[in-house]
Amino acid sequence: MSDTPYKWRWVALFVILAAEVMDLLDSLVTNIAAPAIRADIGGGESTIQWLGAGYTLAMAIGLITGGRLGDIFGRRRMFLIGAVGFTLGSIACGLAQEPDQLIAARVVQGLLGAVMLPQGLGILKDIFSEKEQATAFGMFGPVMGLSTVGGPILAGWLVDADLFGTGWRMIFLINIPLGLFAVAGGRAFLPEWKSARTVRLDLLGALLAAGGSALMVYPLVQGREHDWPAWAFVLIGLSVAVFGFFGWYEKRKSARGGDPLVEPSLFAKRGFSGGMVLGLMFFSAMTGFWLTFSLYTQLGLHYSPFKAGLTGIPSSIGMVVAFVLSQGLQRFGRKVMHAGLVVMVLGVGGLILTLQLAGAEVTPWQLIPALTVSGFGMGLVMAPFFDTVLASVEPHETGSASGTLTSVQQLGAALGTAILGTVFFERIKSTDFVKAEQFTLGVEIAMLAVVFAAVFLLPRHARPQGHGEAEAAEPENRAPAEATV
Numbered sequence: 001m002s003d004t005p006y007k008w009r010w011v012a013l014f015v016i017l018a019a020e021v022m023d024l025l026d027s028l029v030t031n032i033a034a035p036a037i038r039a040d041i042g043g044g045e046s047t048i049q050w051l052g053a054g055y056t057l058a059m060a061i062g063l064i065t066g067g068r069l070g071d072i073f074g075r076r077r078m079f080l081i082g083a084v085g086f087t088l089g090s091i092a093c094g095l096a097q098e099p100d101q102l103i104a105a106r107v108v109q110g111l112l113g114a115v116m117l118p119q120g121l122g123i124l125k126d127i128f129s130e131k132e133q134a135t136a137f138g139m140f141g142p143v144m145g146l147s148t149v150g151g152p153i154l155a156g157w158l159v160d161a162d163l164f165g166t167g168w169r170m171i172f173l174i175n176i177p178l179g180l181f182a183v184a185g186g187r188a189f190l191p192e193w194k195s196a197r198t199v200r201l202d203l204l205g206a207l208l209a210a211g212g213s214a215l216m217v218y219p220l221v222q223g224r225e226h227d228w229p230a231w232a233f234v235l236i237g238l239s240v241a242v243f244g245f246f247g248w249y250e251k252r253k254s255a256r257g258g259d260p261l262v263e264p265s266l267f268a269k270r271g272f273s274g275g276m277v278l279g280l281m282f283f284s285a286m287t288g289f290w291l292t293f294s295l296y297t298q299l300g301l302h303y304s305p306f307k308a309g310l311t312g313i314p315s316s317i318g319m320v321v322a323f324v325l326s327q328g329l330q331r332f333g334r335k336v337m338h339a340g341l342v343v344m345v346l347g348v349g350g351l352i353l354t355l356q357l358a359g360a361e362v363t364p365w366q367l368i369p370a371l372t373v374s375g376f377g378m379g380l381v382m383a384p385f386f387d388t389v390l391a392s393v394e395p396h397e398t399g400s401a402s403g404t405l406t407s408v409q410q411l412g413a414a415l416g417t418a419i420l421g422t423v424f425f426e427r428i429k430s431t432d433f434v435k436a437e438q439f440t441l442g443v444e445i446a447m448l449a450v451v452f453a454a455v456f457l458l459p460r461h462a463r464p465q466g467h468g469e470a471e472a473a474e475p476e477n478r479a480p481a482e483a484t485v
Contacts, residue, residue: 006127008189013136015185016120017143019083022178023113024147026055026090027413029155029171030106031294032305036159036168043099045425049221050103052291053417055110057217060410061210062114064261067122067403068201075119076192082116083186087179093172116182118403126193149316152294156309202253205261208246213411215239220418224426263400266393272401274457275389276408281454282385283412285447286378288420289348292440295424300433301362311364315375322379329380333461334388340380341452345445347374352438359434381451391459420444 006012030037030051038047070078089108096102128136158170166173216239223232251264266272290312297308322340329336350370358366386405393401423443427436 006191008191009124009127009132009136011185011189012127012191013124013139015182015189016079016124017139018178018182018185019079019086019116019120020140020143021147022086022090022175022182023059023117024143025151025154026109026113026172026175027052027059028148028151028290030055031291032152032155032298032309033159033168033171035295035298036305037102038099040167041097041099041102044225046221046225047099047103048295049291049417049421050099051106052287053217053221053414053421054103054106056287056410056417057213057414058107058110059114060407060414061206061213062111063118063403063407063410064209065201065206066114066116067118068259068261069115070119070122070193072201074192075123076186076190078115079119079123079190080183080186082112082114082119083179083182085112086116087175087183088112090172090175090179094166094169120190123190123193127191148319149313152309152312152316153306154309156304156306159305200259202250202259202261205246205250205253208242208249209261209407212239212242212246213414215242217414217418220415220422224422260400262404266401266404269392270457271392271459272389274454275385275405278451278454278458279385279389279405279408280412280415281447282381282451283409284416284419285444285451286416287413288416288440289374289444291417292420292424292437295421296433296437300437301360303364307364311367312371314368314371315378318372318375318377319379319382322376323383326380326383330384330387331461334384334455334458336384337381337388337455337458338452340377340382341448341455342377343380344374344377345448347371347377348441348445348448350374352441355434355438360432388458388461391461 034048034051037051066078066082086109089105089112092105092108093102096105124136125133154174155171158174159168161170163170215235219232219235223229226232247264247267250260250262253260254264293312294308297303297311298305303311326336332339347370350373351367354366354370355362386402389405390401420440420443424436424440427439431439
């Protein structure tokens with residue numbers, strides 16, 4: 001960064017925040033709107049899963065290369081391309097007449113969002129001084145909190161309000177003014193930046209990562225509708241083989257002096273490898289929780305979309321409170337994550353008990369205690385996640401590590417939609433909605449137990465480089481801006 005900070009930096013911040021809000025809203029809205037969408041344009045139960053999984057899977061695939069494209073072609077240029085593409089994808093979603101058209105448009109949103117988001121974060125790191133970065137990136141927390149609380153409520157209200165006769169379509173069309181602001185503001189106020197070093201795109205590595213991810217998620221969603229044919233298990237096996245080949249290829253490319261998509265040295269670090277397992281399982285459990293709970297409240301309890309959105313408020317508030325309190329708990333390191341998982345299990349268990357006692361007559365008021373506790377636990381796990389996982393990463397590995405972890409987060413969201421959504425719909429075949437949701441929540445608790453064990457693989461503390469005990473032999477590093485938001 002130059003000695004004189006870019007004079008339009010605070011305006012640039014709000015432009016980039018607009019792009020972040022588009023992504024945050026679109027990752028949440030279909031959980032609430034999915035039943036209304038299916039009732040309007042048809043499709044099977046897997047359509048509901050693909051509305052979320054298509055977006056997050058595409059985002060996971062795109063994020064692996066999105067940041068690298070900014071290094072090669074310029075961050076401002078790729079931000080604008082991503083913002084235009086995301087807005088057009090939103091319009092395509094709003095105009096879709098068939099399930100396949102809508103799912104395809106969701107994939108476009110995810111891919112172009114993955115091009116847009118890394119550029120904005122990189123630009124902010126370049127235009128703000130080190131002292132200003134804490135303030136600038138600190139604004140992402142409230143935005144994330146408001147979006148988490150307000151996203152489902154806004155989606156439910158828009159579906160019920162049926163503005164201009166658009167029904168569910170307005171949850172996507174509302175992105176148009178945000179997208180126009182991001183494009184116009186990006187053209188006017190974002191500075192151009194391009195890496196001085198010649199960087200090559202690892203195209204084969206990107207294709208292998210994309211192929212392995214798709215081969216894993218597709219059979220998990222579609223296998224149930226076809227009564228679990230042999231090809232579903234063959235594809236899952238192939239995904240494991242493709243990821244294995246991807247690891248070998250990345251190691252070979254690095255040894256030959258190339259630019260691998262993911263630094264192979266990262267996988268030799270127990271903390272980082274454990275963090276990938278942890279992130280994959282935790283974000284699977286969390287995303288699957290929101291999907292199945294939204295479906296249960298609408299399909300099982302017959303809540304309107306707006307009422308279903310309001311019902312989730314306690315969990316969102318609990319999460320935001322945990323984010324705030326976690327700042328004073330940093331000295332406890334990974335123990336905070338363990339405590340958060342215990343609290344989250346208590347909340348999910350409380351939800352199972354509430355459904356057992358109240359049954360199909362349960363009210364939103366009765367759900368408040370369990371939802372608040374589970375949301376608080378989620379927040380305690382999420383807040384220190386990136387810092388702790390990246391604690392033992394070398395400075396030159398930070399960019400690759402943060403990008404990989406963010407991709408794993410999105411892949412976990414796609415897997416959670418596939419796995420827990422499939423469990424929920426499978427149970428509905430043989431039992432009622434209450435028991436199906438209880439069973440699904442039981443599976444979630446089992447997933448959280450795996451996450452609890454994986455936390456032991458992480459460094460005990462996330463410390464700045466040059467400070468700390470002799471716990472880790474490798475130097476530790478603060479999480480980059482891409483990770484903290």
